[in-house]
Amino acid sequence: MSLTRLLYIPELVVQCLSHLAPSKYDDTSVRTLLACMTACRSLGEIAKTDLLWGPHFKARYMRDQGLEGEWYTRYISHRKSDLQAISLLDDIISTPSKRDESIVQLVEMGDLAWDALNMEAMCRVPDELRDIWAKQDRERQTERWEGIGDEWNGSLGKVDKLSEEPDSRNVKNDWIQRRWWARQALGTMARASAVHVMSKVFSDDRPDPASLENARAFEEGIKALSGLMGVNVAEISHNYDNLARACGQHLESVGISTSSQSPGFDLEAFSLGVCRWMASQGFKKANGDHYYDLMNHFPHKFMTTHRRTLPMSLVYTFVAIVTRLGLRASPVGFPGHVHAWIALPDSGPGWEEGSLAVDVFKSDEAPFMDKETMRENLQALGIPEAQRESLIGPAYAEEMVFRAANNVLHSVTRVQNQMGLSVSPETRAAALYASATTFLIARPEAADVSRFIGGIMSVVKEYFPLDTEPVLARALCQRLTRDPHQSVGFQLRHVVDRLKQDFVEVNGRGSVQWWVGLVFRHRKFGYMGLVTGWDKECKADEDWIQAVGVNQLPRGRAQPFYSVVGEDGGTRYVAEENIIPLPSVPKVGEEQDRVTWANVHEFVANATGSIEQTFSRIEVDEEQGRVWFVPSASVAREYPGDMIVGQAYMQNL
Numbered sequence: 249m250s251l252t253r254l255l256y257i258p259e260l261v262v263q264c265l266s267h268l269a270p271s272k273y274d275d276t277s278v279r280t281l282l283a284c285m286t287a288c289r290s291l292g293e294i295a296k297t298d299l300l301w302g303p304h305f306k307a308r309y310m311r312d313q314g315l316e317g318e319w320y321t322r323y324i325s326h327r328k329s330d331l332q333a334i335s336l337l338d339d340i341i342s343t344p345s346k347r348d349e350s351i352v353q354l355v356e357m358g359d360l361a362w363d364a365l366n367m368e369a370m371c372r373v374p375d376e377l378r379d380i381w382a383k384q385d386r387e388r389q390t391e392r393w394e395g396i397g398d399e400w401n402g403s404l405g406k407v408d409k410l411s412e413e414p415d416s417r418n419v420k421n422d423w424i425q426r427r428w429w430a431r432q433a434l435g436t437m438a439r440a441s442a443v444h445v446m447s448k449v450f451s452d453d454r455p456d457p458a459s460l461e462n463a464r465a466f467e468e469g470i471k472a473l474s475g476l477m478g479v480n481v482a483e484i485s486h487n488y489d490n491l492a493r494a495c496g497q498h499l500e501s502v503g504i505s506t507s508s509q510s511p512g513f514d515l516e517a518f519s520l521g522v523c524r525w526m527a528s529q530g531f532k533k534a535n536g537d538h539y540y541d542l543m544n545h546f547p548h549k550f551m552t553t554h555r556r557t558l559p560m561s562l563v564y565t566f567v568a569i570v571t572r573l574g575l576r577a578s579p580v581g582f583p584g585h586v587h588a589w590i591a592l593p594d595s596g597p598g599w600e601e602g603s604l605a606v607d608v609f610k611s612d613e614a615p616f617m618d619k620e621t622m623r624e625n626l627q628a629l630g631i632p633e634a635q636r637e638s639l640i641g642p643a644y645a646e647e648m649v650f651r652a653a654n655n656v657l658h659s660v661t662r663v664q665n666q667m668g669l670s671v672s673p674e675t676r677a678a679a680l681y682a683s684a685t686t687f688l689i690a691r692p693e694a695a696d697v698s699r700f701i702g703g704i705m706s707v708v709k710e711y712f713p714l715d716t717e718p719v720l721a722r723a724l725c726q727r728l729t730r731d732p733h734q735s736v737g738f739q740l741r742h743v744v745d746r747l748k749q750d751f752v753e754v755n756g757r758g759s760v761q762w763w764v765g766l767v768f769r770h771r772k773f774g775y776m777g778l779v780t781g782w783d784k785e786c787k788a789d790e791d792w793i794q795a796v797g798v799n800q801l802p803r804g805r806a807q808p809f810y811s812v813v814g815e816d817g818g819t820r821y822v823a824e825e826n827i828i829p830l831p832s833v834p835k836v837g838e839e840q841d842r843v844t845w846a847n848v849h850e851f852v853a854n855a856t857g858s859i860e861q862t863f864s865r866i867e868v869d870e871e872q873g874r875v876w877f878v879p880s881a882s883v884a885r886e887y888p889g890d891m892i893v894g895q896a897y898m899q900n901l
Contacts, residue, residue, distance in 0.1 A: 261294045268300075270307035272367075274416045278304055278323075296320045309363045310391070311482060326360070333361035337368055337433060340714070341425050341864075342881050348717040348748070354433055355440045355718040359482070362434070366480075369430035372417045374866070376845040380853050381427070391483045421865055425880050428860040435478025436714040442475025443685065443723035450646050450690045457578055457642040458591065458599045463571045466579060469649030470564050473656065474548040476682035477675075478712070484547050491551075491565075492572035495525045506573050508592050515575075516616065519590055519604055522569055523611035530555035531565055533609045542659045542671050542679055545652060559585035559609040560652055566608045578642030581651060583629060585609055587617060589642040599641045646690065653686035674711050674857065681707040685724070692728055692736045701736075705743045716747045755887050758784060760808045762827055763890040765863065765877035766897070767843045767851075768812075771826040776843075778851055778877060779827075780862050781811040781887070788821055801825060815847065817854030829897075831873035842873025851877075867898050874898055 265284070268277035281300060285292035301319035309326060336350040354361050370385045420426055449469040455461035467485075475481045496506045504521040505513045526532075534544060534556045543549035550561040560579070563586050567577040570590055577590045588606040595602030605617040622640045631639065660680045663671050684700040684707075691697070708715045721744045729737030762768070766779045786798055786805040798805045801823055808824040832841035848866055852859055863877040876894045884891050 258294045258297075261291070262297050262299060265295065265297075265300050270303040271416075272307050272413060310366075311359045311362055326363075329357065329360040330364035333357060333364040334368065336361075337365060337426070337430055340429050340433065341422055344882050344885065347714060351433060351436055351714040352718050352722070355437050358437065358441070362437070362480070362482070365430045365434050365437075368426055369434060370415075371423055371426050371430075372415045372419050373423055373427075374419055374845075374868075377849060377852055380849070380856065391480055423865055424860055425864045432712065432714050434480065435712060436718060438475045438478050438480060439681075439685075439712070439715060440718045440723050442472040442481070443689070443719060443727075445469070445472040445475065446649075446686055446689050447723075447727055449649055454644055454646060457644050458576060458589075460571060460576060462642065462645050463567055463577055465645035466648055467564070467568055469645055470560075470652055471547050473649075473652060473682050473686065474546045476685050477546060477548075477678045479546070479548045481548065484551065487551060488565075488568045489572060491529075492569045495522060495569050496573050498525050508574055508594075515590065515592065515602070515604055518575075519570075519606050520611070520615055522566060522573075523606065523608055523615055526562070526565060526569070526608070527612065531562060532556050532612075533562070534558060540659065540662055542656075542663050542675070545656045545659060545679075546682075558655070559587070560648070560655065562608040563588045566606065578645075579648045580605065580640065581643040581647055582622065582639055583626070583631070586648070586651075605640070650686065650690050653683045653690070656683040657687075672857075677707045677711050681712070688724065688736075688740075689727065697736055698739065701740055701743055705747065709747060716744055720744050720747070752885055754885070755782070755784070755889075757887075757889040757893070760784060761824055762808075762810060762829065763893040763897070764879050764883060764887050765890070765894050766827075767830050767847065767875045767877070769828045769830055769832065769841055770822065771828050776815050776830075776847060777812040777820065777822065777827075778814075778855075778859075779810050779812050780858065781883075783809050783811075785809065786821075786823075792821075798823070813851065813855045813858055815850040815854065817858075819858075830875075840873060842870075843868075843875040844870055844873070848875055869898065872900060874900070 265281065268280055270277060281295045281304075284295035298319050301323050305319050305323045305326070308323075333354060336354050339346040339350045354365070366388060370381075370388055373381060445468050449465050449472070455465060467488075471481045471484050474484070499506050499518065499521045502521070504517050506518065507513060532555065534541070534554075538544075538556060539558070541554060543554050544557045544561055547561075547564065550557040551565065554561075563579045566588050567579060570577045574593060575590055576593055576595075577588055580587050580589050586609075588608055589599065589603055590606055591599070591601075591603035600619070605619060605622065606615060607617050608615075619640055623636055626636045626639055627633075656679055660676055660683065663676055680703055684703045687694065688697065688700050688704070694700075704720070708720065712719075720740060725737050725740050725744065727737075728734075728740055760782055762779055762782070764779050764781060768777055768779065769775075770777060785807065786793060786809045788798070788809070793799065793805060801807070803823065803825050810822045810824065810827065812820050812822050814820060828841075830841055830843045834840045845868060848868060852866075859877070862880060862883055864880045865878050867874075867876045867878060869875070874897065876898050878894065879887065879890060
């Protein structure tokens with residue numbers, strides 16, 4: 249059949265084109281549809297059929313899927329935004345002077361930039377190193393649940409399903425920096441949004457603590473703590489929708505009514521049923537050392553891998569579920585640990601009538617709390633009578649969010665003081681940042697506000713370099729430079745100005761022999777190391793120089809010294825005379841000492857964070873036994889001559 253005759257049967261053409269497989273990574277099918285549009289007018293109109301574009305949109309974009317229809321228009325519009333977002337990311341990677349301007353634009357783009365950046369944060373890596381980032385990439389892929397049950401326990405079935413489509417993209421020349429800066433941009437976007445959310449929670453307009461608006465403010469505020477950790481929180485509400493739907497279906501299946509208007513509705517049976525269903529899904533009290541796990545405070549973790557968790561977190565989940573099922577609920581700020589208040593939607597203006605106090609944390613032992621007993625306990629604790637009612641009834645959302653932030657700070661302090669608790673420095677710093685930022689928004693008049701500002705500055709400087717303009721200068725400073733907290737805002741503005749000082753000491757090579765990115769063997773101790781920086785002479789403090797005997801070296805302290813990372817991930821400071829570049833020049837009868845992908849894997853696996861910040865890609869020539877970790881744009885600006893030397897080394901010149 250000729251094309252002309254075929255076009256008279258558009259349904260057949262649509263059927264054929266519908267077999268073009270949608271892909272997250274490969275544009276071949278989309279390019280085919282676009283080619284059809286340019287072939288002729290009739291085929292072009294057929295190729296724009298909504299039915300054809302929906303699968304391609306859904307394969308690529310996690311956000312903005314709530315609306316139906318107009319798939320072609322939305323796809324084309326979104327891809328234009330993708331190109332803009334990736335162009336801004338390219339500027340961030342390659343041009344340090346454009347970073348503030350570019351991240352501000354990405355923050356303004358918001359959701360339109362998120363999916364594209366998320367894809368770049370998972371850009372393809374060399375096959376030899378894929379396992380190092382596999383877990384991190386899998387977590388990014390599983391942010392949104394379409395069902396419940398396997399999303400929180402690392403189900404292999406879920407992982408296999410996600411792994412069905414291989415990543416067909418090419419490995420880019422800046423893949424290390426691309427992944428790192430994309431994650432940085434996403435984190436900054438999340439924190440900027442979270443600051444605005446937290447500012448609303450602590451605004452002057454407080455909803456009634458027994459209202460649904462208060463429950464929503466509580467949910468948004470606790471969720472913003474995850475946002476301040478740099479985490480994507482857009483899917484958390486969607487995932488709680490799924491949990492509530494599954495919980496409601498279960499309750500109905502076991503004969504517990506979920507309709508508060510039903511004559512047979514029993515608030516006590518309903519509340520207990522929700523607690524038991526939560527427990528069946530893993531939402532239980534944490535025991536032993538796990539109780540003190542820092543991640544127990546944050547929704548992105550306690551709704552997934554940390555479901556054995558804290559009272560506040562269990563109450564958060566309980567409130568999120570029951571309010572979605574049509575009830576009123578709120579946290580209760582009782583001393584010791586938080587519990588939940590629940591009531592019918594039309595139980596009257598007072599909070600006590602028709603309500604229950606639910607101890608979600610101890611629901612397996614004593615799920616319901618007697619109000620008179622609570623009053624007696626408060627009296628025994630010496631709480632003034634005027635304050636007791638506010639401690640046994642629904643609490644204001646802002647008070648509970650502040651309490652949660654305070655709990656985070658206590659956990660960060662505990663982690664710092666207990667070596668046995670395994671938390672990465674970046675995670676600990678992010679948690680400190682989340683709590684300090686919340687305190688600054690909630691209590692800018694506090695006497696110790698300078699301490700919080702100092703903590704924020706140190707974290708941004710070391711871990712979150714893109715936050716300076718969009719988060720500190722625009723989101724926080726603009727809030728705090730208004731009366732009556734102008735002095736706090738100006739103090740923060742001074743911090744921003746200090747962080748923006750872009751002084752780079754350019755190191756001319758002079759007599760320096762080796763270069764950033766070189767892999768070497770230590771002459772004395774035999775370990776393999778990677779050069780990450782250098783000084784023309786020893787810059788260590790005098791105590792260290794004396795302790796390790798620098799002055800006793802043949803070339804002493806005046807020779808160049810190199811900052812290095814070992815295969816074990818440890819950092820060291822090495823004299824030039826102790827560096828043997830690889831591959832070695834073997835003596836007669838000796839094997840040549842070479843660098844392989846296995847060595848590269850050890851470096852990257854054990855020093856991932858340091859390598860991500862320092863290098864752009866890794867060039868490997870296993871035949872010659874040569875490896876060069878290519879410096880990032882920022883590092884190349886500091887050591888400009890090293891790029892030429894490194895390139896010559898790889899070409900064996």
